[in-house]
Amino acid sequence: MLEIKGLSKSYDGKKQACDHIDLQIEKGDIYGFIGHNGAGKTTLLKSISGIIDFDEGEVLIDGFSIKAQPLEAKKIIAYIPDNPNIYESLTGVQYLDFIADVFLVNLEKRQRLIEKYATMFEISDALNNPISSYSHGMKQKIVIMGALIHDPKIMLLDEPFVGLDPKASYLLKEVFKELCEKGALIFFSTHVLEVVEKLCNKVAIIKQGKIVANGNTQDIIKDQSLEHIFLELIKES
Amino acid sequence: MIYFRLLKVFLKENFSLRRLIGTDLRKSKKKAILLGAVILYGLGTFFFTFGYLFFDLGKILAQMGFLELLLMYVFLYSIGVSMMLVLFRANGYLFHYKDYEILAPLPIKPKTVLFAKATIMLLTIYFGLVIFISPIAFAYFYYTGFSIFSFLIFLLSFPFIPLIPVIIFSFLSMLIARATSRFRKSNILNIILMLLVFMGIMAFSMSFSFSGGSNPLLNQQDLITGMKDIYLPMGWFTDAVHNRNILSFFLLIVSNAVPFYLFMILIQKMAVKTNQKGMTVVTRKNNKPVRYQARSLFYTLIIKEVRKFFNVPIYAVNAGIGPLFLGIAGIVSLILKEKILAVIPELNALGVGVELIILIFICFCLSTIYTSAINLSLEGKNFWIIKSLPIKPSLVMSAKMAFNILLGLPIALICLVLFSISLSITLVNFLVLVLVVSSFSLMTSALGSFVNLHFPKFEYMNDTEVVKQSVGAMIGVLGGMGFIVINGFGYYFLDKIISWQLALILISVLNFGIFAFFFTLVESQSNKLFAKMSG
Numbered sequence: 001m002l003e004i005k006g007l008s009k010s011y012d013g014k015k016q017a018c019d020h021i022d023l024q025i026e027k028g029d030i031y032g033f034i035g036h037n038g039a040g041k042t043t044l045l046k047s048i049s050g051i052i053d054f055d056e057g058e059v060l061i062d063g064f065s066i067k068a069q070p071l072e073a074k075k076i077i078a079y080i081p082d083n084p085n086i087y088e089s090l091t092g093v094q095y096l097d098f099i100a101d102v103f104l105v106n107l108e109k110r111q112r113l114i115e116k117y118a119t120m121f122e123i124s125d126a127l128n129n130p131i132s133s134y135s136h137g138m139k140q141k142i143v144i145m146g147a148l149i150h151d152p153k154i155m156l157l158d159e160p161f162v163g164l165d166p167k168a169s170y171l172l173k174e175v176f177k178e179l180c181e182k183g184a185l186i187f188f189s190t191h192v193l194e195v196v197e198k199l200c201n202k203v204a205i206i207k208q209g210k211i212v213a214n215g216n217t218q219d220i221i222k223d224q225s226l227e228h229i230f231l232e233l234i235k236e237s
Numbered sequence: 238m239i240y241f242r243l244l245k246v247f248l249k250e251n252f253s254l255r256r257l258i259g260t261d262l263r264k265s266k267k268k269a270i271l272l273g274a275v276i277l278y279g280l281g282t283f284f285f286t287f288g289y290l291f292f293d294l295g296k297i298l299a300q301m302g303f304l305e306l307l308l309m310y311v312f313l314y315s316i317g318v319s320m321m322l323v324l325f326r327a328n329g330y331l332f333h334y335k336d337y338e339i340l341a342p343l344p345i346k347p348k349t350v351l352f353a354k355a356t357i358m359l360l361t362i363y364f365g366l367v368i369f370i371s372p373i374a375f376a377y378f379y380y381t382g383f384s385i386f387s388f389l390i391f392l393l394s395f396p397f398i399p400l401i402p403v404i405i406f407s408f409l410s411m412l413i414a415r416a417t418s419r420f421r422k423s424n425i426l427n428i429i430l431m432l433l434v435f436m437g438i439m440a441f442s443m444s445f446s447f448s449g450g451s452n453p454l455l456n457q458q459d460l461i462t463g464m465k466d467i468y469l470p471m472g473w474f475t476d477a478v479h480n481r482n483i484l485s486f487f488l489l490i491v492s493n494a495v496p497f498y499l500f501m502i503l504i505q506k507m508a509v510k511t512n513q514k515g516m517t518v519v520t521r522k523n524n525k526p527v528r529y530q531a532r533s534l535f536y537t538l539i540i541k542e543v544r545k546f547f548n549v550p551i552y553a554v555n556a557g558i559g560p561l562f563l564g565i566a567g568i569v570s571l572i573l574k575e576k577i578l579a580v581i582p583e584l585n586a587l588g589v590g591v592e593l594i595i596l597i598f599i600c601f602c603l604s605t606i607y608t609s610a611i612n613l614s615l616e617g618k619n620f621w622i623i624k625s626l627p628i629k630p631s632l633v634m635s636a637k638m639a640f641n642i643l644l645g646l647p648i649a650l651i652c653l654v655l656f657s658i659s660l661s662i663t664l665v666n667f668l669v670l671v672l673v674v675s676s677f678s679l680m681t682s683a684l685g686s687f688v689n690l691h692f693p694k695f696e697y698m699n700d701t702e703v704v705k706q707s708v709g710a711m712i713g714v715l716g717g718m719g720f721i722v723i724n725g726f727g728y729y730f731l732d733k734i735i736s737w738q739l740a741l742i743l744i745s746v747l748n749f750g751i752f753a754f755f756f757t758l759v760e761s762q763s764n765k766l767f768a769k770m771s772g
Contacts (some may be wrong), residue, residue, distance in 0.1 A: 072627075
């Protein structure tokens with residue numbers, strides 16, 4: 001379970017990028033996170049995953065505090081950034097081996113998972129090539145494979161569908177569902193509201209660092225579209 | 238004008254204080270003070286050694302009535318420094334812009350972009366040149382008596398001196414990058430070629446005789462005056478400044494500016510093509526079976542460092558020249574054994590033991606290995622990976638430190654063994670030297686890690702900015718050399734009261750102590766500092 005309690009973060013000491021955010025995400029949830037540009041989505045995701053420090057509040061990952069017990073917390077999570085900047089000098093398999101070594105994934109398991117996902121994302125032929133020769137979408141696929149290689153309980157993703165072709169997007173959604181059935185939780189930001197409507201059982205909307213709506217997707221949407229709700233909430237001062 | 242608007246943007250991108258230093262000094266007084274002290278130390282060391290050498294030379298040349306030799310030095314050093322800078326940077330500046338994707342769709346003529354890029358490259362070169370030639374120029378104007386006319390000619394001529402080397406080495410830089418890119422191990426090949434050119438230039442400058450004479454620079458006199466006859470702009474520059482000859486001044490400017498302008502016009506299309514080619518990624522099918530390898534966490538972190546080292550040519554060439562020298566020196570000592578043995582009695586007569594000379598050489602080479610001072614910065618935009626993974630920051634830093642030790646210490650010890658064989662150093666003395674060399678390697682590596690932890694630079698466009706221009710690189714190398722001086726002082730005082738072997742053992746203990754101090758600081762501070770970093 002992922003608990004975010006009163007998380008606040010400011011970059012300049014004046015404007016709050018995240019302002020007292022409270023969220024609770026349960027096992028099996030696919031939680032969509034939407035907001036306008038600069039609303040604080042990436043800041044929140046980076047704070048949860050321990051990439052940036054935050055000023056106030058607490059993030060608990062399966063009971064482990066990301067501040068006090070970062071290693072225990074990070075062992076459970078996988079983070080995928082909005083831009084797949086990875087070690088371009090490594091080959092795909094060298095990068096995946098590196099990640100697997102960090103998470104102590106044994107050879108048999110890493111081989112099985114890499115083969116499974118490489119076949120799924122149609123990237124098997126490129127695993128021995130340097131990442132510098134990959135397209136944006138291929139890099140994104142390698143980052144996703146790196147995230148999946150240790151069976152994370154919590155997946156944090158920042159706009160994961162950007163750069164993926166329709167087939168890869170579909171497959172990633174299927175992977176999300178499969179992981180959730182196994183008891184994992186997915187928390188991802190996106191600008192594609194249709195994906196949230198169709199895929200996510202829960203949604204949170206952030207505006208200028210504050211959560212303005214949060215809960216079951218169906219309860220929030222009711223008989224309208226998410227786009228309509230989102231635009232209404234963003235418009236309100 | 239678009240050119241000036243571009244120039245303004247590029248200047249901000251390349252020379253803003255934050256970009257140069259990698260940190261906002263207003264936020265940390267401690268860093269500002271430390272940086273100020275390091276810059277002062279660096280400049281002081283440079284001017285009191287290099288500067289003094291030329292000041293002293295000026296005095297001798299003034300007596301000989303041959304002060305224009307100093308101007309020839311200005312010219313030669315300008316060319317030498319330009320060659321080095323252009324060789325490593327021209328490809329990135331002129332043929333593979335990092336921001337091509339931003340610039341290409343804009344309605345700006347490629348020629349304008351190219352000229353703005355070339356201007357920035359030249360400004361970088363001039364910045365380096367000013368540091369190098371100012372002590373020589375100072376000595377010249379001090380001894381000739383300051384003339385405003387000569388000084389004006391000097392200032393106006395100076396920007397034109399490096400233009401022809403820029404043309405030649407820009408092409409060379411591009412050709413090396415192009416030739417090596419076709420091979421599978423292109424980076425390794427690139428490193429080897431760069432090293433060969435680099436060592437060629439070094440060998441050429443070392444070919445000056447250094448035997449005898451009160452000032453080693455005096456021995457280069459014949460060669461330099463000879464070069465003036467071969468490379469005419471050198472003579473025109475000397476004549477223009479020394480004799481205030483306007484015709485020579487005019488010839489110098491025309492002979493450099495015209496070829497440079499033609500060069501710029503000629504490479505316009507090529508620059509567009511190479512940049513366009515650089516944008517396309519070709520992913521080939523690779524049917525080689527995938528090999529999986531499981532390693533321990535610490536080992537895998539070190540392997541990551543090794544791969545990074547060999548995949549960034551500028552990094553490997555700059556931080557790898559020390560191990561290369563150590564290897565070559567060790568082998569050469571076996572080959573030239575007789576010649577070295579013949580010099581030893583002379584050294585002993587001067588009160589300098591051969592062991593000490595070996596030690597200074599090895600420690601100097603080790604101080605040029607500064608990977609730990611920059612390898613955290615080189616994580617750059619990939620730093621999020623390390624931060625999001627369950628790895629203790631202290632372990633990351635330890636692996637980076639260990640890589641620096643592994644890069645230098647084994648080859649230093651091999652070099653020491655070879656020297657000991659060729660110069661018949663006793664086992665006890667050999668063991669004492671092993672102790673000093675090991676402690677020195679550990680100490681400089683830990684200092685590097687400490688420095689990079691406090692002065693990381695994650696925002697950069699080109700790896701060169703981290704490898705050659707960052708605060709970490711500067712403190713890493715100067716700090717290592719500073720430790721040689723500290724060890725030297727320690728030895729100087731201890732040698733008077735105890736045997737030199739015991740003195741060196743005590744110095745090693747001090748070095749191990751300094752290593753332990755920095756290592757403990759890195760271990761204890763890395764968690765806190767990693768949290769603050771946002772690479």
